[in-house]
Amino acid sequence: MSSTPSSSDAAALPTAASHYPARPQFSGFMKPTGVEGDVGTLEVYGAIPAGIDGTFYRVMPDPQFPPFIDNDPWFNGDGSISAFKIKDGRASFKQRYVRTEKFTREREAKRALLGKYRNKHTDAVEFKVRTTANTNVVHFNGQLLALKEDAPPYALDPDTLETIGLHTFDGQLPSMTFTAHPKFDPATGEMVCFGYEAKGDGTPDICYHRIGADGKFLETVWLISPVVAMIHDFAVTENWVVFPLIPQVCDLERLKQGGEHWQWSPETPFFVGVLPRVGAKPSDVKWFRYPNCFPSHSCNAFEDAAGNIVFDLGLCDKNLFFWWPDAKGNAPAPETLHTKLTRFTIDPRSEDLELTEAANVTVLQTGNSEFYRLDDRFATQSYRHAFFDLMDPALGTDFRAIGPQLGGGYPLYNSLGHLDIVTGETEVYYPGNTHMVQEPVFIPRRGSTVEGDGYLLALVNNYASMSSELHLVDTKDFGKAVAVIMLPLRLRHGLHGNWVDAADVAK
Template sequence: MAESLPSVRFSTHPQFSGFMKPCRFEGDTENLEVIGTIPPEIRGTFYRVMPDPQLPPFVDNDPWFNGDGSVSAFRIESGRVHFKQRYVRTEKFQRERKAKKALAGKYRNKYTDAVEFKVRTTANTNIVYFNGKLLACKEDAPPYAMDPDTLETLGLYDFEGQLPSLTFTAHPKLDPVTRELVCFGYEARGDGTPDICYFCVDATGKFTETVWLVSPVVAMIHDFAVTENYVLFPIIPQTCDLERMKAGGEHWQWNPDIPFYIGVLPRRSAKASDVKWFRAPNAFPGHTCNAFEADGKIMLDLPISDKNVFFWWPDAQGNAPDPREITSNMFRFEIDPKSTDLELPPARCLLREDIEFPRIDDRFMSHEYTRAFCSLNDGSAPTNWPVVAQRMGGGFPPYNTIGQLDLSTGELTKYFPGDMHLVQETVFIPRSHGTAEGNGWLLFLVNNYDTMLSEVHLVDTEDMSSPKAKILLPVRLRAGLHGNWVDAAELETFEPNVGALRI
């Protein structure tokens, strides 16, 4: 008798409902409908990735970002847009597709799985282009390499055997001058270990720096920042306990009783003893905006919340904030890397708005800058919340506006996409190679809760009052996490399919 398999039906939890209902779509659509005009000088591809479970999860009330990595590519050429969508063929994805049912258990807890995986990842957090390959990243494992043209999965990628860490950041930083890829992994020797491995890869793909560190706490380090001479590791007070995991508990638990640590390490020729762990009051650091050096000090800009943003992982007593009360404002920490006093002075607020997903003109990464772009929740904007709230489903806090902050003046310019729309993370496209900082376009996915379909909006940074173009998709894409713009000239430099390990 044939084995009886569970029906392919997702739960009615918010993270699987409304706009967040799994898409489970792979395919191609050429010549997407464009309302407006895309300037002909925009040539390249916008890549983004979303968690999208191919099958109902093994754990019923699974966090929304535990889904399989699904990569979108929007290729723009001569004012036209071609769309491609593919899943990352991870070990998890392929084994579950063969079994026709979910096999992986709780988020980052291998002790709750139905089977043992060699490499347990969904590759669903960021999609980065480096040396002719797309790297689908999630911070619990090495990345998966993909063909940037076809989105074929080439295999788990360990930089031709050079990767020393079991994990790899979801936010590697590409130096705009040296073209080095600056990276790290935390829990780098395995689940529950305090080890951090910092490493740097030169433009040819060769490892040039490797430093092993020990974190003051075993906790989440989702993003980090890079200056010309330092790397900085902001630690989120979501802590890991291996015994809790073995008992079937969560990988993460909020700890309100520890400081907000920021590790500072020299970027080159460093050793483990060179790291300094600066301390600030307990807080939840968001994605880093940028960092740079000025007058011997390090400036670190990032959103900060005084509450546990990942409220679905409460503290040991089960306490969690009301998600409607969680906000993050942009702050600047000023750090003296030579100081022996590790208590940081209070950070300065740069923007008193509820923001996340800050981005910059990437040509200014690690250098002094004046323009920051972000997703923000504008309480004064006329979003039709009574209807949108019923249709959005569960997920990341909703953002209804894209903002552009001039750090030299404090002026905030906003783009509002409409009363039935929410925005996702933006990317910046410079108008030309040598144009001034921030002079170009913003490109980002938009959720349309009227049509229940997705759109991509293109906005000129010099006039954010209305979009240059709206690109309409014939499908609905769930909330994604991160993406990047890759210029056509850069894509044409490399031959794909080189150096990946096939599985």
């Protein structure tokens, strides 16, 4: 390896591919686009309410070159940021790549140089920071932060989307990694965050920190995980932080031999770490245990009247990341996977660390769901309304028609759901027989302080037109869209994004 891709390095590498592999993750709707550009006015069917004023930012993996590793997973692509600005009933679009070290060096070399997902031992060259910055994008302290949990964020200009550079909070960030799912206190603007494998690949270290709204670090606590496992998402209450460990585990020797970063471990329980949010010591963390399962994205967490932690998240009884099987190569068939919105109730003072289905678990919604969102003004607090992606084959999706163009190999979610946690009732928005939905975001109605009163906005894949659409749904009439915003191009599946209200930016 060398620190830069010199001409001798390039000569030693295999000939770069001139096209993408004939694999599902690079075909159909998932064919990489490589698009950067602007559309000043997007076509709108219906009417965008005049009170909506802000920007929907989202990020998708979109490799600029055919991969160095043929069977590269789709989420290993370069981070491409989309910004949909909505104001006065109109919408515009802007898209730019995050200029990571990987992106710029590959553009100079005119070929892919990054190897397997999170395995530096398979790279063509040595990178200082090998992240793709492709998992989430948040607005904090006047900047956009493009996030992936293997490195510090990259900062971007919120208006132009131009990359400012690697962001270590003016040198305050002590860890090598940073979560893709930071949480924000709606009252103070404080960002609560962490990094796992915080001292490098295969290390058990977790670095927890709180950051004030002005970007100043308020607290840092170093923890040791009971197993080197993925911690993709987490949750925060007024007084506690909750770390759900996914039983996908990392082994440094496997990495050095060119293997996968993650391997499913059916023997590993679902660990739930609980730490005081403020003033904690490393010894204060408790690792509760629940039988082996896959915790997916968090919805919210809060404390009940008795002081218990109430933690709502998606839960699957099998390996949801089936493309990373166990040590024997066993993985579930994707059509058998079913994630339910599930509530854990945990007494943080308890010395009994064993969690059970009977004592600690309640299923809130039985549908196959994911990508949970809420009215962010009620984060860390008791709440009533949960929004999510939902797969219900009975709705009428024409799977035969969309199958050849699907890409990615398996249909994900065909509708949006709204659960009223108090009544238990679920409303469904179904966009059409040839459509699939991506992660939604919630937009509060202008002037309303009522939880869940507003709009749900989601990017939708239209497999008949092979283009993307934004569907806007009023939560007061959830069954239909008030506006469909058409894009003159196709955007691949994204991972995460957020709505940034113009009024919040002006504060």
